[in-house]
Amino acid sequence: MKNILRLFKSNYHPQLIESMLKSNFSGAIIVNIFLPIIVTYLYYDFIPLIQLKLWLGAHIVIFVLRVTLQKKITTNLSYHLMLMSATSLLYAILAWQSLLYSDQIHLLLAAMIIASIVAGSIATLVSVYHIFAIFVMIQMLGLISAFLYVNIDIFYLSAVMATSFLHLVLTNGYKQYKTIKETLRLNQQVNTLLNNTGEGFLSFNKEFKCQSSFSSECERIFQTSEIEGVDIRTLLFNDDTEKSELFRDVIERSIASLDKDTIDIFLSLLPQEVSLYNIELFIEYKYLNKGLFMLIMRDVTQTNRLKSKIEYQNKVQNLLINVASNRNDFIDLKDSFEKLISKLYTHSNNSLSIIESIKRELHTFKGNFSQKRMIYIPNYIHQLELKIKNLSSSEEIISTCIEANLKETFNKDIAVINAALGEEYLNAEKTINIKVTDIDAIELDIKSFVCKFDLEQQIALNTLLQDVHKLKYILLKDMLTPYIDYVKQMAFKLEKEINPLNIIGNKALKISPRLALFMKQFIHLFNNAIDHGIEASLERELSQKDPMATISCEFTTNADILILKVSDDGQGINLPLLVDSAIKNETITVEESLKMSDAEKCALIFEEKLSSKEKITTLSGIGIGMSAVKNELDNLNGRFLIENREGDGVSFTFYLPLNTEKNVYLCYEDSNVKNCEGVANAIITQIEYYLKETIKTTIEHIKKEEEISLANYYSSVDLKEGYKGKVILIYSDELLNTFTQHMLPNGYDAQEHEEILLSVGDEVINTIVGISLQYFDKALGQVDISPPLPIEKEELLNNIDLAKARSIYTLQTNKGTLSLVVLDE
Amino acid sequence: MLNILVVDDSSIITKTLSKHLLDFGLNVIGIAKNGTEAIEQYKKLNPDLVTMDITMPIVNGIDALKEIRSFDSQAKVIMITSHGEERLVMDAITLGAKGYMLKPITPLKIKLSLQKAFPQLSDRIESNYTTLSLIY
Structure with missing residues (x-):
């Protein structure tokens, strides 16, 4: 049944039917009027009158139906079917009537009629010319046979008539059919084009009636297929009479004016944005001609949604910039507004002055909030102000203010800020920005008077100095959180599926800026993990892993050590490949590689120009990245540990000393003193x-x-070389003896006592200063040491007097005293 | 370039509009506060274009337009209007106004109206507008 219906619909071309009906109008008159009349006249003697009357009547009814319903038939399939059924029914009655008489002529007539019904039904079904032609032909043949049977004389006459009629119908019809087919085809093409523009095209006349041609988008927009003949105003504005009237006025005036430009100006007064059934439309109006107007409708729902989204984002951005640019100011504003709100609830008297002050404050807040570009609250306060403007009693004003629930709307704005900057942003204590150079200046100030105190006080000052220094510390969390976004971006770029980077650790931990530099190198670690470590999600699924990869970054502290661990659940380091490329790069030899432990092999990843992935991408793979990590780690005297779980990921753990700044007892001003103190x-x-x-x-x-x-x-x-000076160690007897005993545990010749002691002293100074050289301030450059020199007491005193600067320390041990003298020459 | 007569009872509008017009390189040769002044000034100054507010005291914009058009059938008048005055705009256009501008006035609206009123100067107006949008 459904298929039959579909066949009906697919073959139902209103234009075709309309045109065929029109072209056969003359034919119809002949078939339905003249022929029956002639036949009635000719057959008067053979067939009972009632039947002829019926036949004649039936044809007239069909003809009248056809003419009066022509419009309906061509636009509505059901009318078409109804007419055809009516025709068939009339024919059926005729056939039945004929069959009542069992003579041959009646049988023939019945057969002809039945054939007509069958052909007519098929014609209706398929509605194409060929079948229509057959339909006509069968009718004609039937007629001719009937004439032939009855009277040979009449036969010639009717045969000539019928044949010429047939010829007329068929040739004329065929021509029409061809033209219509072509027109239909072109029409179809244009329709397809228009229907696929995604725009609604529609035209209406000066009576506002929509015309029959419109693009299919219109049906979607108006959610009805009944568009033709409907008033455009009803479609566009539904029941909005005001808009409808304006529309009418504009159109009427446009028609009245003859100038095209003026019409354009009039049309520009029509509403361009209309929203219908949740669809937002942008409409253009065009004047076609002969009182026809055209509408071009574009669905801008998505565009508008996007637009308002962007607008909202813009607002949020403005708000955030304003809040962030002066956080303290905003916190003050927030606090005082909250105070005002609580004042509303707890006010003790409603004196006019208090009400006035509340009104005033509200007004000020409105201004302040809009200055801060807050999204919701300024307008809300504005509405509230309008509301209370006309209220006279103070109770009413207060209750209106309380009812308005300002807090709720205010919190909407706060929620926007919290969502972007985190809850703690507004809840944290107020902060101020201090320039690093200012802190440096304070440090220098303290350093400058450190030497005026004795050593114990200096130690206390040193603690203070460290506290000041810690002001420059940075939150470790702040150094790591940017990587959350970075990992997301890189994952997107490299088409890997990765969960958001998980950072675990004490949010409040602060580290020195020196250490923070190391965190900058983490970019290479993450690049390496995303590019080399993490497999494509399909590959992961095949190896029974969660298709979403995970990278995590944890940090803790243990005593003075910062422990940072970056792990991923990728494929881990491919050790054989890594070793191979290390050998290829001549970083190690084959023999060396054989002796290496897995841990040592893993460490190769930090070697320059090495990477276990052969393909070099723009991101990673050039090998410099990971070596940069190692370099920075070395600079900070850090250690690392790589845990490689082949196929299951890898973890890098770094151990870094938290206190990178050595606390030095500072007591020097000019460079000589500084050098001399540094050496000491x-x-x-x-x-x-x-x-x-x-x-x-x-x-x-x-x-x-x-x-x-x-x-x-x-x-x-x-x-x-780099530093010219003299180092002198002065030993107490006890200490020097202890050294001697340590060096010569088997004793020595007592005669040589003095000499031995002196050489032990030389040996000690040689070793100590020799090792110290590498820890001298790098700024000094390479410093060399002479062999130990004997020095006389007077020369020593002389040297001290001549020295540009000197540092003298007494070091007390339980095994004697040692004095250190450093002289700057 | 073009000489303009600005007609509006609100001094804010006349100020902003004059500023915008000046930015477009046009000469504001007169400012009228109501319809009567507008008619007088038009007769005296014979401007190339009038921007005419619709609702004004004494003689409103529509009547002033009528008077001006009857004095000079070639007069170019652009109406300044607010929302809800569509019918008055239609009257004005029927009476020969060359266009209208919906408040608030923006350089873009000025540009479009000017281009409609002076199609022959369209390119020049466009380039002035581009310069303007670079400035703002």
Whole structure:
């Protein structure tokens, strides 16, 4: 049944039917009027009158129906079917009537009629010319046979008549059919084009009636297929009489004016944006001619939605910029507004002055909030102001304000800020910006007077100094969070499916800017993980892994060590490939590679120009990245650990000393003093190690001296090249003896005592200063050391007097005292 | 370039409109506060274009337009209008107004109206507008 219906619809070309009906109008008159009349006249003697009357009547009815319903038939399939059914029914009645008489002529007539019904039905069904032609032909043949049977004389006459009629119908019809077919085809093409523009095309006349041609988009826009003949105003404005009237006025005036430009100006007064059934339309109006107007309708729902989204984003951006550019100001504003709101609830008296002040405050807040470009609250306050403007009683004003629930709308704005900047942004304490150079200046100030205090006070000052220094510290979280976005972007770029980067660790942890530099190198770690580590999601699914990869970054502290761990669940490092390329690059030899442990092999990833992935991408793979990580790590004296789980990912753990700034007891102003102090500090550190390593003792007390206190034994070395100066160690007898015992545990000849002691002293100074050299301030450059020189007491004093600067420290141990003198020449 | 007569009872509108017109390189040769002044000034100054507010005291924009058009059938008048005055605009256009501008006035609206009123100057107006949009 459905198929039959579909066949009906697909063959139902209103234009075709209309045109065929028109072209056969003359034919119809002949068939339905003249022929029956002639036949009635001719057959009067043979067929009962009632039947002829019926036949004649039937044809007249069909003809009248056809003419009066012509318009309906051509536009509406059901009317067409109805007419055809009516025709068939009339024919059927005729056939039935004829069959009542069982003579041959009646049978013939019945057969002809039945054939007509069948052909007519098929013609209706397919509605194409060929069948129509057959329909006509069968009718004619039937007639001719009937004449032939009855009277041979009449036969000639009727045969000539019928044949010429047939000829007329067929040739004329065929021509028409061809033209119509072609027109239809072209029409179809244009229709297809128009229907696929996605725009609604429609025309209406000066009576506002829509014309029959319109693009299919119109049906979607108006949600009806009944468009033809409908008033355009009803379609566009529904029941909005005001708009309809304006529309009518504009159109009527446009028609009245003859000038095309004036018509355009009139048409521009028509509403361009109309919303219908949740569709927002942008409409253009065009004047065609002869009182016809055209509408071009574009669905701009999506565009508008996008537009308003962008507008909203713009507003949010403006708000955020304003809030962020002066956070403290905004926090103050927020606090005072919240105070005002609570004042509304807790007000004790409704005196006019209080109401006035509330009104005033509200007005000020409105201004302030719109200055901050807040999205919701300014307009809301404005509405509230309009509401309370006309209220006279203070109770009413207060209750209206409370009812308005300002807090709720205000919180909408706050929610926007929180969503973008995080909840803690507005809740955190107020902050101020301090220039790093200002902190540097404070540090310098403290340093400048450190030396005026004794060592213990200096240590306290040093703590203060460190506290000041920590002001420059940066939140580790802030250094890492940008990678969340970065990972997202890179994953998108490289078409990998990765969960948002998970950063775990104490949000409040702050690190020195020096360490923060290391975090900048993490970019290479993430590049490496995304590009080389993480597999494509299909590959992951095949190896039974979660198609969404995970990269995480954790950090903790342990004592003074910062532990950072970056792990991914990718394929891990391909060790054989890595080793291969290391050998290819001549970073290691084959023999070396055989001896290497897995951990050592993993560490190759940090080597320059190495990468386990052969393909070099713009992102990673050039090998410099990972070596940059290692380089920075070395600069910070950090350590690393790689845990490679082949096929399951890899974790990089980094251990970094948190306190990168050595606290130095600073007491110098000019560069000589600074150098001399620096050298002394480096040497003291080495003395500490040396004492621990050799005679297992520690420095109990360090004291800075102004003058040297002489003892029996002292050794000296000269410093050359980068730094010119002299280092002197003055040993207490006890300490030197301890050193001697340590060096010569088997004893020595007592006669050589003095000499031995002196050479032990020389040996000690040589070792200590020798090792210290590498810890001297890099700014000094390469410093060389002379062999230990014997130095006389007078020469020593002389040297001290001549020195440009000097540092003298007494180091107290439980095994004697050691004095260090550094002289700058 | 063109000489313009600005007619509006609101001094804010006349100020902003004059500024915009000046930016377009046009000469504002007169400012009228109501219809009567507009008619007088038109007769005196014979401007190339009048921007005419519709609702004004004493003699409104429509009557002033009528008077001006009857004095000079070639007069070019652009109406300044607000929302809800569509019918008055239609009257004005029937009476020969060359176009209308819906408040608030923007350089873009000025550009479009000017181009409609002076199609022969269209390119020049366009280039002035481009310069303007570079400035703002």
